[in-house]
Amino acid sequence: MSGASSRAVWLPLAFRLALREMRGGLRGFYIFLACIALGTAAIAGVNSVSSAISGSIETQGQSLLAGDLRFQLRNRVATAEERAYFDGLGEVAVSAGLRSMARLPDGSDQALVELKAVDGAYPLYGTLETTPAARTADLLARDGERFGALAAPLLLERLGIRVGDDLLLGNARVRITATIDSEPDALSDGFGLAPRLMVSGEALAASGLVQTGSLVENQYKIRLDQPNAKKLSDIRKAAEKAFPSAGWSIRASNNATPSLTNNITRFSQFLTLVGLTALIVGGVGVANAVRAYLETKRGVIATFKCLGAPARLISAIYLIQIVLIAVIGIAVGLVLGAIIPLVATRFLEGVLPIPSQITLYPGALALAAAFGIITALAFAVMPLGHAREVPATALFREQGFERTRLPAWPYIAGAGLFLAALAGLAVWTAYDRYIAFVFLGAIAFAFVVLRFVAYLVTVLARRAPRVNSPALRLAIGNIHRPGALTPSVVLSLGLGLALLVTLTLIDGNLRRELTGSLPERAPNFFFIDIQRNDLDGFRKVLSDNMPGGKIVEVPMLRGRITAFNGEDVSRRNVPASGRWVLQGDRGVTYAKNLPENSTLASGEWWPADYSGEPLVSFSAEEGGELGLKVGDTVTVNVLGRNITARIANFRNVEWESLSINFVMVFSPNTFAGAPHAWLATMIDPRATAEQEANTLRAITNAYPTITSVRVKDALDIVNELMGQLATAIRAAAAVALVASVLVLAGALAAGNRARTHDAVVLKTLGATRTTLIRAFSYEYMMLGLATAVFALFSGGIAAWFVVSRIMTLPSSFLPDVAVMTVVIALVMTVGIGLAGTWRVLGQKAAPVLREL
Template structure:
């Protein structure tokens, strides 16, 4: 038996009964609590559900997205007779080719870059090509006389200023656009293209003359198996029988690996933003619990007067908090479950996402766990302080304010929950290193924000005496016991800092792409220049752009297959270096060190070197791959494995957009190997007319050379960046909304003290106008201080990301600073006055009786 006369084994039931009775009055005081938990939970549930929806659709629709059960890709060469015989024996085969080329009008008046896709009569093996008008592919691509049929993306016709039925020149072939592409079944698996699609037949590609020695062509062999379940066995057999083929093999179970990886990375980022919202909301949970328990002081005191131990009091209110948190989590899960369905209506045309409503239990369970841990972690400490309320508080409302730290079990409980929250974030992350950095940054931000709040209070305490009563009262409110300073700075600071960081990163990237980078970058890249064309090509460039600087290098394509004799597929590589091993890379050879790179380690080979094959590797990528001087790199080029030893590392300026390669080999490595040339022309002062002359002159004189105008590519990247930034800002807005909710909760939690202050001051003769000015000054000072912190913290974070991770120039943007300060002042002053307006109308007598 306990001191209450209730057996200890029944105390949880008693706590539950008391908790339910108290909740009969509704959830007043917990609306901010509910909103914070629901918002963060919904963000995490929605992002992970959408990610699983896209990944699941890719897996479920793998055959249609790949247009095959298994896909073999060879770059710059066709399959040998032995390889082709093996592929033919696997099942029904469809052969296609992909490359970039120039399309032009027959009169030479206009031209445009295209992503050319040549298909045979068996395409597609799965899925359906939708066109406008809807006709069989064989009919749309059929040859009539000397003109071949073609199907084009609507964007291509728009750029050339023509309509369906128009004739175009592709290399040496003439094609007629018989339809436009409405949906291409394997577009996602083919990857992102910088130019609109033009689809022709394999016969048209052969007639175009585009496929020459060294041309950058992807030869793709797609196979429909009699038994798709044997796909893994066939893949292993292909690798065993042809270890040096150098082909990239993809199955329907992994139809779009780059898209899947990017979706996973992006969802991790958005999950971390959602976790930020949840953690910021956790501060709101703590404020709401503290405010609620503060209003229950008389009830707690009554419990203690009747003999209830502190542990029973804590259990009663913990039960209430868990029940209310469950409601908030449930609301968040419902909203999160709806997000994929809503997003699918906008993404269905660009991503493989299901448009039917589906639930993703693992994503919802993860979000629920995050929400529950957050609620408990931030509610425990206020509970620990509430148990200190003495029985005498029943008789004197203003006589006791819990102070100091709670008892050690509550501190340990909060620490365990926070540790579990951090561990869960790291365990579920795609890149755990980034997740650890994020958690460290959040913890550091909390510490710094607390220090900022203490600094503001310290400065207010030591500020000189001012003559204005309202300003003097505002300064006193900032540093007095129970001031709102810590809550306001903490709640708004983290959300604003995140928003400033993202805004500065976006602004710097846009400025670099549209300004500095565009000015430094070459005007054009030229691909697939044959050795027999190089002299005449130079003449055309010099005539069209006399002051342009021409740079030309030999270029081959190769895939890294081994590092130090180890198969790269069995090597664990950090995410930052995986792109080097994914697919074919452009490679070159050179006698002298490239002028736009600097040696960081090792030495360059002599100009007449003729020994063991050597390679110069990009220093940053080598670090990601764990390579050192003397290691060996094996690349597959044109079906042959070539092994070279690393002689030196180079610091490559990728942001210059000049000709750069991860690997530069010694000239003897590829002696006699067939290859084409890559060239650029640079003239920052070139006019639009000169650039048009270059494009027209090269395309008309050498139709098989592909010309890429760098400014057009940058415009496409900038457009994609804008779409990405919109999604990121929307996610960051969730964290900012959570901050505003927390701020509202903090203001509500301080209303009792505000009522007491307002009544006393009005009794002493203060007018409502004086109090309004005082509160306005206080909130303005806190908002300005918080904005300054956000600008500093966000500026440092953005500088680190842009200059250290992206290796781009970074600068502070004044418009972001002005917007941030204005927003912070608007939110703090506006919400502060809205929250305290009711306080100013309180009658004095009821409050004075409790003093």
């Protein structure tokens, strides 16, 4: 019979036998189902939430941008020629944004605000929702000497005021006419450090806040007639060609929030990789469950062989069962993954754009299903190969699979092929493929190290000195005897605990830096938009209120990098780590001498009286990421003019100090005569909260146009945001840990048959149940400690690398994390181990002894 004819006969037969055998239920496969369902649900849920938010951003682009196109200019308004160009495109809405101080009329309190001035056309798309509801123009209208203003509820709470009360904004007086419930373009405006205050353009002009060098963003939003992607792209190219030196940034409604979209994509990739970790950990559980299930089918397999069934028929029967059960687990996971966005959007509503109706995301679900089925097959093939080798004599004598031998080479090749497919899918779907490669390498290395840890524990147990306690002696013997649970337990818990330690240490170090040493090293205040003629008086007010403090002040302009060595930066292939330098405007300054918080990395600093071609000092780390070297040229657009400077040197910058730092420091002659403001910090570690409050009040009342930022308040906002991110990360880590628990339970279940034999023999020889319980407890305790040591060591190294090398922050090991890890490891191993073996201790001796 030919091969094709043979397959046509035995494949349908294998399918019928597989279905017939599954009529007995899924007993033995519950761990398998749970592991696959959990990992699949995590990946499906994360990617569905990401797709939901990204899809909403895309469909709500016009509302999120409040226009079809947005032209943004820093520190200047559009020229008459530019404004005429905008008007020729369509209806235009003009707004301006800056940070400023709003204060009570009696000068008793003040607060930093994100000020936004709009005209009568705002918003072109979307709706500005307020309480009470009314036309925006009416709410912002002038009433005598007062201007209407809209405020975020948080601002009213901070200042203890209500709708109808007055505030002072620079030199203008405003009256709060309503609170802002929803601002359509809030997300496209970017992350704010303070509550929103919205006024009219007339009120901003009356306030006197916009002066020479003020950090103000002027936006011109345009509503086009019948916009589409091609039209948006064509207009953008035409505008850049018509005004090559404008220095504006252009954003279209089909990419309204690129930073938010990129951050969501990056974060979802991270959570997807954590979910994949849970799935891979679950893969170990799949292997254990398949092995345990097939061991219960030894007699059936042996009977098939006695009746002349070929090995390929036996393999096909159980492969079909495995695939069908995997499909059930994946289906459960996909249902859970589809539900997760419904839950997540309830928490994200009002923070991020979310869909207005229930939607399924086939791409996210298909990706999760692909990960699930490939993982199930990758980890099930090897046990299936062992089952194929069961001899016919197993029908007549109790024996297990021969685990010291590898299965036939096709099964090894098949497992390798599926693992390669799993890795390829993870890399192919990753936003940052380098991170995916590193992740997969770390997982593979962790598996190798965990195998070595299990081997080392076995060797140490084998060479341990003889002890007097029978229970402890039995426990040590159980660790190194043939068929011991040591490899399964160490592998089951190791990866999940290591991931938990890594994420907890990263979170702990970041929180300690934000709430501990960083506030002590950081300045007390940042002061922005200081005019040259206010400098002397400003210094005096600061010195009077904080006499022990140190004032640092530097000139500041805003500029956008447009070219390196004459090449447009948009055509340059820049790694993700250095891309932020080219996104939008950067603060720039000039200096005669090397800044005190920097050190020279390469090149030479210019003389104090230098007057040659423009020179620039570039941050060493960012310059290296951008591929720059000493002698290259950098073109920066400042105040609508392109200035080209040659890189004279690179500096090592201490960004983590939160002091005044710049990517680029120019030679003083570069900006000779250019209008600019000043930036200053006040550093006084001994200052009290009352002293800081008095200083803030004095500066705001004396110089209402100077913006004051209290660093502690900004750190509190960042810390709150970090807490929200940490919650998501801990939830993802918990999924991996739950997978580890399931795998551990599966590993113990797989070893219950051998435990039953051991317990019966020992009880027959006189061992009591108490002795056996103590022996098992000692065994699980030693394995838990060994796994905890590995998790602390590997997780500590991984966290140190991320914190110190990637985030460039001080990293230290946290003792409470060590204690938590040890406790979790012991509770899981001892608790689950004893729960799994309790039934074993009650087995009757006679039935078991007859099978030996």
